[in-house]
Amino acid sequence: MRILHTADWHLGQELHGFDRGAEHDRFLVWLLDTLDEDAIDALVVAGDVYDTVNPPVAAQQRLYRFLNTALARRPGLDIVIVGGNHDGPSRLELPAPLLDRSRISIFGALPRSDGRPDPARTLVPLTDEAGQVAAVVAAIAYPRPGDLPVDGGGAAALAAIYAEALAAARERFPGLPVIATGHLHVTGGDVSAESERPVMIGGEEALSPDLFPEGYAYVALGHLHRAQGLKAAMPLRYAGAPFPMSMAERSYRHSVVLVETDGCGPATHRLIPVPRPVAFLRVPETGALDPEAALAAVAALDIAPPESPDLRPYLEVVVAIDAPVPDLRRRVAEALGDTPVRLARVRSLSRGSGGSLADGASLPPALDEIDPADVFARLHRQRFDTDPPDALARAFAELLADAHAGPDTDAGETA
Numbered sequence: 001m002r003i004l005h006t007a008d009w010h011l012g013q014e015l016h017g018f019d020r021g022a023e024h025d026r027f028l029v030w031l032l033d034t035l036d037e038d039a040i041d042a043l044v045v046a047g048d049v050y051d052t053v054n055p056p057v058a059a060q061q062r063l064y065r066f067l068n069t070a071l072a073r074r075p076g077l078d079i080v081i082v083g084g085n086h087d088g089p090s091r092l093e094l095p096a097p098l099l100d101r102s103r104i105s106i107f108g109a110l111p112r113s114d115g116r117p118d119p120a121r122t123l124v125p126l127t128d129e130a131g132q133v134a135a136v137v138a139a140i141a142y143p144r145p146g147d148l149p150v151d152g153g154g155a156a157a158l159a160a161i162y163a164e165a166l167a168a169a170r171e172r173f174p175g176l177p178v179i180a181t182g183h184l185h186v187t188g189g190d191v192s193a194e195s196e197r198p199v200m201i202g203g204e205e206a207l208s209p210d211l212f213p214e215g216y217a218y219v220a221l222g223h224l225h226r227a228q229g230l231k232a233a234m235p236l237r238y239a240g241a242p243f244p245m246s247m248a249e250r251s252y253r254h255s256v257v258l259v260e261t262d263g264c265g266p267a268t269h270r271l272i273p274v275p276r277p278v279a280f281l282r283v284p285e286t287g288a289l290d291p292e293a294a295l296a297a298v299a300a301l302d303i304a305p306p307e308s309p310d311l312r313p314y315l316e317v318v319v320a321i322d323a324p325v326p327d328l329r330r331r332v333a334e335a336l337g338d339t340p341v342r343l344a345r346v347r348s349l350s351r352g353s354g355g356s357l358a359d360g361a362s363l364p365p366a367l368d369e370i371d372p373a374d375v376f377a378r379l380h381r382q383r384f385d386t387d388p389p390d391a392l393a394r395a396f397a398e399l400l401a402d403a404h405a406g407p408d409t410d411a412g413e414t415a
C-alpha cells in the first residue's frame with residue numbers, strides 16, 4: 001500500500017501581493033506525474049488546502065481540476081483531504097456531494113454526533129492496487145474552537161479522540177494499518193513565524209507528540225511549513241508546504257512523503273523532493289548591506305528571463321541603516337530596472353546602539369514584522385511594570401488565533 005502524504009498547499013496565497021497560481025499549477029502537475037510514477041494508491045492532504053476561509057475562485061478551480069484529473073488518470077486512487085486552521089470547513093467540503101464518496105473523502109472539520117466530535121466517523125478505508133481494503137485513515141481535521149474544552153483539558157480530549165478513532169478502526173478493520181492525520185503544532189517542531197498563524201488547541205499552542213497513542217502506523221501532519229519528522233511512538237511527520245510560503249522559508253527543502261504500509265506495524269517512508277518552481281533570491285545572501293552597496297548589488301544582478309513572467313524569481317533586499325532612508329524601495333526598484341525579478345520585500349534593519357541589528361531600534365519595524373503578542377507584552381510592561389502572567393498571555397494568544405481563523409463559513413456567510 002503506497003500512500004502519498006502532503007499538506008499546506010495554501011491555494012490562493014499571495015506573497016507580498018504577487019499571485020502564486022503559476023507555482024501551484026507547477027506543483028499540481030508535478031504531483032499528478034508523481035502519483036503515476038510512484039504508483040500511489042492513496043493521497044492524503046493534511047490541511048491548509050486553501051490559504052483563506054474564502055479562497056479566490058481561481059484557487060477553487062485549481063483544486064477541482066486537480067481532483068478530477070487525478071481520479072481520471074489513476075482509476076484506483078483514493079483521496080483523503082482534511083481541513084487546516086486556514087480552511088473554512090464548509091467551503092472545503094462544498095464539492096463533496098458531486099464527488100464519488102468511495103474515492104474522495106473531505107473532512108473540513110471533525111464530524112460530530114449528538115453535539116460532540118465523533119472519531120468513528122473519521123475512518124476512511126483505502127484500497128490497494130487489487131481493490132482490496134489494505135489500510136485505514138483516521139481523517140482528523142484541525143479541531144475548531146468548540147470541538148475541545150479550553151480549560152486546559154484540550155490536549156487530553158484530543159488524545160482521547162485519537163485513541164477512540166484507533167479503537168474504532170481496529171474493531172471495523174481488524175489487522176489493517178491505521179494512519180492518522182492531524183493539523184496542529186506538535187512540541188519540538190521547527191516553526192516559521194512569518195507564514196504559520198499560531199493555533200490554539202484547548203488553550204495550548206503546542207501539544208506533545210505523546211497525544212498520539214501507540215498503534216498508529218504513521219501520523220501525517222500538517223501546519224508547520226518545514227518538512228520534518230518528530231520523535232514519537234510511531235513515524236510522525238510534517239509533510240511541509242510544497243514551496244516557500246514566505247521569504248523566511250527560502251532555505252527549506254520541500255518534499256512530499258511516500259508512506260508504505262505492509263501489515264500492522266510502523267509504516268516505512270521516504271521523502272520525494274518537490275522541485276521549486278520559482279527561485280527565492282536575497283541580496284545579500286545573509287546579513288545586510290549599506291544602502292549604496294545594496295543598490296549596487298541589485299543593479300549587478302544578472303538573471304535570465306524565465307519562460308513566463310509569473311515564474312520570475314522573488315527578491316528580498318536587506319539593508320542596514322543608521323537613520324531612515326527615504327524612498328528606499330523606489331530606489332531599489334530603479335536599480336533593478338527591467339531585471340526579470342519580483343521585488344517582494346525591502347527590509348531596513350536599524351544598526352541601533354551596538355548589540356544585534358534592530359535591537360533597541362530607533363526605527364519602527366515594518367508592519368508585517370510586528371508580533372502582536374510582543375506588542376501586548378510591551379504594553380503590559382508599560383502599564384504594570386511586569387510581563388503579562390501566563391494565563392493572560394495564553395488568553396491573548398487564543399484571541400489572536402480566533403481572530404486569524406475568521407468566521408466559519410457555516411452560516412450567514414456574506415463575503
Ligand SMILES: [Mn+2]
Binds near residue numbers: 048
Ligand atoms: Mn499552513
